[in-house]
Amino acid sequence: xxxxxxxxxxxxxxxxxLEVPKLFEDNIIAPIIPSDNPQTQEGIxxxxxxxxxxxxxxxxxxxxxxxxxPENAFSDTSRFSDGIDGSLGKRNSMPLFNxxxxxxxxxxxxxxxxxxxxxxxIPVTDPLEMKSTWPxxxxxxxxxxxxxxxxxxxxxxxxxxxxxxxxxxxxxxRTLISANSKFDKFLLGKIELLPEELNGFDVFMDEAKGDxxxxxxxxxxPLWTDNxxxxxxxxxxxxxxxxxxxxxxxxxxxxxxxxxxxxxxxxAPYMHDGRFNTxxxxxxxxxxxxxxxxxxDPLMKKVAxxxxxxxxxxxxxxxxxxxxxxxxxxxx
Numbered sequence: 343x344x345x346x347x348x349x350x351x352x353x354x355x356x357x358x359x360l361e362v363p364k365l366f367e368d369n370i371i372a373p374i375i376p377s378d379n380p381q382t383q384e385g386i387x388x389x390x391x392x393x394x395x396x397x398x399x400x401x402x403x404x405x406x407x408x409x410x411x412p413e414n415a416f417s418d419t420s421r422f423s424d425g426i427d428g429s430l431g432k433r434n435s436m437p438l439f440n441x442x443x444x445x446x447x448x449x450x451x452x453x454x455x456x457x458x459x460x461x462x463x464i465p466v467t468d469p470l471e472m473k474s475t476w477p478x479x480x481x482x483x484x485x486x487x488x489x490x491x492x493x494x495x496x497x498x499x500x501x502x503x504x505x506x507x508x509x510x511x512x513x514x515x516r517t518l519i520s521a522n523s524k525f526d527k528f529l530l531g532k533i534e535l536l537p538e539e540l541n542g543f544d545v546f547m548d549e550a551k552g553d554x555x556x557x558x559x560x561x562x563x564p565l566w567t568d569n570x571x572x573x574x575x576x577x578x579x580x581x582x583x584x585x586x587x588x589x590x591x592x593x594x595x596x597x598x599x600x601x602x603x604x605x606x607x608x609x610a611p612y613m614h615d616g617r618f619n620t621x622x623x624x625x626x627x628x629x630x631x632x633x634x635x636x637x638x639d640p641l642m643k644k645v646a647x648x649x650x651x652x653x654x655x656x657x658x659x660x661x662x663x664x665x666x667x668x669x670x671x672x673x674x
Contacts, residue, residue, distance in 0.1 A: 363521035373442035389514030421616035542663025
């Protein structure tokens with residue numbers, strides 16, 4: 343066994359089960375935990391340390407947490423995040439929570455990563471983000487006074503490579519579970535909702551009104567996303583092809599992943615390009631602002647009239663309902 347210290351005996355990482363919320367247990371299937379990357383106490387702790395450590399970036403100034411801040415539900419309040427040299431990314435940072443239930447195993451707005459581990463792998467070398475190389479990162483970690491021992495404890499080897507780095511980060515990210523919103527408590531029978539919040543939920547579920555549930559789930563889907571890709575009528579022509587750039591299929595042009603509606607209070611701006619600063623703008627888009635294109639999702643049934651044409655009250659109540667999906671405990 344490779345070891346950084348002859349006096350260290352082989353360390354057996356302690357298995358850790360994810361704390362699955364009751365609503366998740368009752369309504370959706372079990373979380374996805376890869377057989378080659380089980381959750382362990384040491385792996386999670388190592389992943390958390392790496393997530394917050396700027397050592398992964400080319401000039402040691404930027405950590406994963408700089409674009410995925412905890413107080414913003416692990417998203418970024420800037421429309422486009424700054425890279426280490428001031429370069430701006432092309433999309434808004436997606437929030438990070440409930441990732442162990444991403445059943446299609448496609449991550450990023452365009453589905454460019456096919457596992458949570460791969461999702462953690464990409465930003466390190468992206469020239470618009472951390473702008474490093476994995477050999478450089480591995481060397482810095484190998485020469486660090488703490489990391490060889492931490493990798494020894496987590497993975498029974500002090501030889502650090504990129505695969506183990508992203509495995510640790512993915513273990514930490516799978517522990518980011520949000521399931522304690524006002525609406526969660528309502529579903530569990532712990533509290534009541536206000537009349538405007540209940541009406542907002544009705545608007546959300548009503549195919550003749552908001553018709554939001556097709557892409558974002560319902561009270562039977564506590565993720566509040568279908569984890570699928572849709573063209574939701576943002577543009578008539580596309581500067582960013584989204585999923586289409588990954589699949590090469592023109593029928594996928596302009597399709598982006600449906601984000602979860604949880605924690606919207608913390609995750610503005612909205613959409614893949616952060617074009618909307620407020621929820622009012624988002625609701626107005628679906629009400630009156632839809633734009634037609636060749637790949638518009640069939641679920642956007644009222645695109646010809648610009649949207650679902652909500653009344654002012656229904657807009658206000660819909661926002662009130664969306665606010666009930668806020669998990670204040672999660673950001674703390």
